[in-house]
Each structure stands twice: as C-alpha cells, then as structure tokens.
Amino acid sequence: MPASHARKGAVTDISRQHRFAYLLGSGLLLASMALLLMGASVGSTGFESVLKAWRDPVALQIVWDIRLPRTLGAWAAGALLGLAGAVAQGLFRNPLADPYLLGSASGASLGVALALVFFGVSPLATQWLVRLGLTGAAFAGAVGAVLFTLMLAKGVQHTLRLLLAGVIVGVVLGALSSLAMLMVPEVTQAMRAFDLGSTSFVGWTACALMVGIWLVCMVVAWMLSQVLDGLSLGEATAASLGLPLPQMRGALVAVLALATGTAVAQTGLIAFVGLAAPHLVRSVVKTTHGRLIVLASLMGAVLLMAADVLARWLIAPQELPVGVLTAVLGGSYLLWLMHKSIGPGSGRGAGL
Template sequence: MPDQHRLARWLGALLLLGAALALLLGAGVGSTGFESVLNASSDPVAWQIIWDIRLPRTLGAWLAGALLGLAGAVAQGLFRNPLADPFLLGSASGASLGVAVALASFGVSPYATEWLVRLGLTGAAFVGAVGGVLLTLTLAKGVHHTLRLLLAGVIVGVVLGAVKDLITIAVPDILQAMQAFMLGSTGFVGWTACGVMAATLVPAMAVAWALSQVLDGLTLGEATAHSLGLPLAPMRAALVAVLALATGAAVAQTGLIAFVGLAAPHLVRSIVKTTHGRLIALSAAMGGLLLMVADVLARWLIAPQELPVGVLTSVLGGSYLLWLMHRRSARGGFL
C-alpha cells in the first residue's frame, strides 16, 4: 500500500505538470497560431488574444474537466457502478431543457447575444441541471435506495429529453443554437466563467474528500457500511449535492461534454489502486488534463477552424472505453 500511495502522489504531480504544459500550449494555439505569443509584448491585440481568449478558455477547459472528473468518481463510487457518469441523475437532460426553454423565450442564439442574455442562458442551464437532479430525487423518494435512484435518473433523462425535443420542434429556429450546446464548446469561456467553476470546484472537492469514507464503506456493501457506523442517508444526500453542483457548473459553462467524467476515474484506476479520497482528487486532475488536451486538439487539428470539443472527447473517450472493454473481456472480466 505505501507503494500505491507513492504512485498516487507521483501521478498527481505528473497530472498537474501536464496541465501546466497544456496551459502554455493552449496559449499559443488558435487561428493566428503562435504569432500572437511572439508578438504579445509589443502588440496589444496579440496580448488581448492571449489574455482574454486563449488563457481563460484553456484554464476553463481544465476547470470544467476537473468538475466532470470529480463528479464521475463520486457517481461511480456512489452507485458502485463503473459505467456511472456525471449525467446519470438527469442533470444533462435538465440542462438541455433549461437552455431550450431560455432560447425559446429569448429567441436568439446562446453564443451570439449580449452578455446579459448569455448569462441568462448559463443560469438556465445550471438551474435545469440542478432541477433535473431534484426531480430524480423526488421520484426516487430520497437517496436511501441506490437502484431506485438510478432508475429514476434514467426515466427523468428520457422524459426531459423528450420535452426538450418537443420545444425544438415547436420553435425550429433554436435548433442550431441547441446543437452548439449539445456538442459542447469551451470557446466562450471567459475569466468570469473560470471564477464560477473554481468557486464550485473548491468546496465540492472539500466535501467529496471529507465524505470519501462513505464511498470506501459502500465498496464493502451497505450492510458493512452500516456496521461501521456511517450515517449513509445524510452523507449520500451530500454526495448527490456535490454531484449535481459540479455537473451543473461545468455544463452551464461548456455545454454537454461526454466521456470525460466517465473515462477519468477509469484511467486513474488503471494506473493506481487507492482510496476514494485520492481517487476523487486524481480523477479531477485527470479530467482537467483530458479536457484541456482535447480543447487544444480541437483548435489545432483543422486550424484555423475548430472541432466541437464534445465531439472529440466522445470519439477519444468512446474509443478508449471500447479498448478497455475488449482487454478486460479477453481476461474474463469487465470494466
């Protein structure tokens, strides 16, 4: 176990070092290339491109990925299911519905509007995400039964997704704007959004770390966790709140970005075996690095145009999980 603890520390250091290098790389990747970096000291426009666009976007990608990685580790531990992801409790469908309602009300695109309207759409996504989780909790009658909570999340996701589709059919003008949200993008993340995500990440990480013993206990079964004297109901409720807030904050700023929250904990577990406290912290760092690298690739692969980062994470994350399933099935196991 000491070797695993040492490995966990080394992994954390490497993930943070990789994030620092990716941040520097992200400052130089864009439609104008590295010329903006070279001319930043003498050209005010180049400096503005780096400081106001590239740096907050790259840092925002790390923060959103960290929130999703944290939420994914909490979800997989809470449901004792390696296929659980941050969107499992209806947050994604709730956020999509919130954006659809806001767009139908405003009648404009979320990424081509005045800052006040954009802020309203961000708030609508966050409220929709949290509302979807609350609806799931209501249908499941609390957090006491994990299976009921899981099934309620699936039902809420389907129903809210159908309502969102009905709105887009009724108001087809919002279809293109909804597509931008569904594909996910870090292109409109500024310093304000970075501040919001950082302000959510710090307390969410602190609470998840403090309650990680519940997740450790649940790995041994609910009966064992009860015998250890853990108050499962209130601690589960707190973990679900962390899951909802972390997911809602990320989705509100970047749209729906798939597979980061699902793949990050798997990558960490494939490297080191550790307790949920360290797993949550390492998953956050891994998720941040994954989304940061994906954002840089999305800007660089077909520059000066760019790919939707959510599409890139889906392709890369899905390919990784398929390979992982194949490798584990060849060994007679599963994820």
C-alpha cells in the same frame, strides 16, 4: 507464509500505491501546466500571437482575454466532471456511472431550449429570464432535474431506485427538449452547439466561478470519501461501520449535482470526460476514494484541456466542437478497455 511477512508485504504494497498516486498527481499537474502553455499558443491566429503579445496590444488581448481563460476554463470544467464521475461511480458502485446519470444533462438541455425559445420567439419574455441567461438556464435545468430525480426516488435511501429515477428523468426531459426544438426550429442550431460542448465563450468570470465551485466540491467530497470506501464493501458493511448513510449520501448527491451543473452551464454537454477519468486513474493506481477523487479530477482536467487544444489545432483556423473529440477519444478508450476486460484469457468477465 508467516503472519509478520504477510503484514510487511501488505505495508509495502500500500506504500507503493501511495507513491504511485503521488507520482501520478505530480505528472498530471505538470501536464496541466504544459497544456496551459500550449492552449495560450494555439488558435485561429496561430503561434504568432504569443510571440508578439509583449509588444502588440491586440496579440496580448487575444492571449489574455481569449486563449488563457478558455484553456483554464477547460481545466476547471474537466476537473469538475472528473470529480463528479468519481463520486457517481463510487456512489452507485457502478464503473459505468457518469456525472449525467441523475438527469442533469437532459435538464440542462431543456433549460437552454426553453431559454432560447423565450429569448428568440416571445416578445413577452420576462425580465428575470433575460437576466438569467443561457448559463443560468442550463444550471437551473441541471439542478432542477436532479431535484426531480430525488423526488421520484423518494430520497437517497435506495441507490437502485435513485438510478432508475435518473434514467427516467433523463429520457423524459430529453424528449421535452426535442419537442421544443421541433416546435421552434430556429433554436435547433444553438441547441446543437450546446449539446456538442464548447469552451469558446468561457471568460475569466466563468473560470473563477468554476474554480471556486470545484474547491468547495473537492473539500466536501474528500471529507465524505470514507462513505464511498464503505459503500464499495456493500450497503450492509457501510451501515455496520456506523456511518449516517442517508445524510452523507444526500451530501454526495449535492456535490454531484453542483459540480455537474456548473460545468455544463459553462461549457455545454461534454461527453465521456467524467466517465473515462476515474477509469484511467484506476488503470494506473489502486487507491482509496479520497485519493481517487483528487486524481480523477486532475485527470478530467488534463483530458478536457488536451481535447480543447486538439479541437483548435486539428483544422485551424477553424475548430472542432470539443465534445466531439472527447466522445471519440473517450468512447474509443472505453471500447478498448471493455474488449481487454472480456478478451480470451482475461478471466475477469464483462466488468470494467
């Protein structure tokens, strides 16, 4: 094949991938708007609240103060987890990396467990701890766990050391959280609710906070996406491009910690969204990390919104913990993907 034809084919393929990425992004935005309308309509009082909202103050309050912020909160939390998942998988060059890989989930659980112990048991709980609250405790625990991981790994220079340190920190802090529940059984029920994840208590303030953090993380991650593109070619290749890897890798870890900590603090531990969202995007379109981060964020938002609507609708007027649905649906998808990738005739080995 002549070189001119090869170049033309490559340009055509890139243009096609750009078009697919644009169509996927547009479809995800449309799905978000449709799910927002569904989220405003689904709840323990049924669809009647939406129909009566304009003439019944109580129905309007249900829609405006409960359902809409909850649905938008699910979008924002899913967007943060999808963004964090894309960053984690690019940073560690591992398709099985998820936002909780640096110990943030275990740190958040430990923070909530300690806050519950102090709130519920100790009459000498200090005033600053009372003001901090469970949300602040979860965020502080998540960020503290990431900082502890960085300290054990002696920085971000060695990806494998950072990964192993995250696993160790997650196991240790998870054990401490279990120990707190064992010593104070009264906190077990609240801890289970946190570990299963929920959007029930998300209000407008939490929505505004998550959207603001998402915008900041999105801008920073998009600006640093060239580092992820370079790392996908190998450490040596990325270094040969003249990129200041330690500083940029540190900034990406900060984005990962901030996005994950914010989402976990508001909604608890919601599994598989950050892991599955980038895989779903890559199964549709092959693109650079700049577009992947945006699309994975939108995909995570749609996944969590859909799971939240299903959690409220399946056994209404009761509801399921949204983390249970994301674990079942996300886990089933990844098992199917793994089976497909290692099936007879796939020729792709065991990698996802």
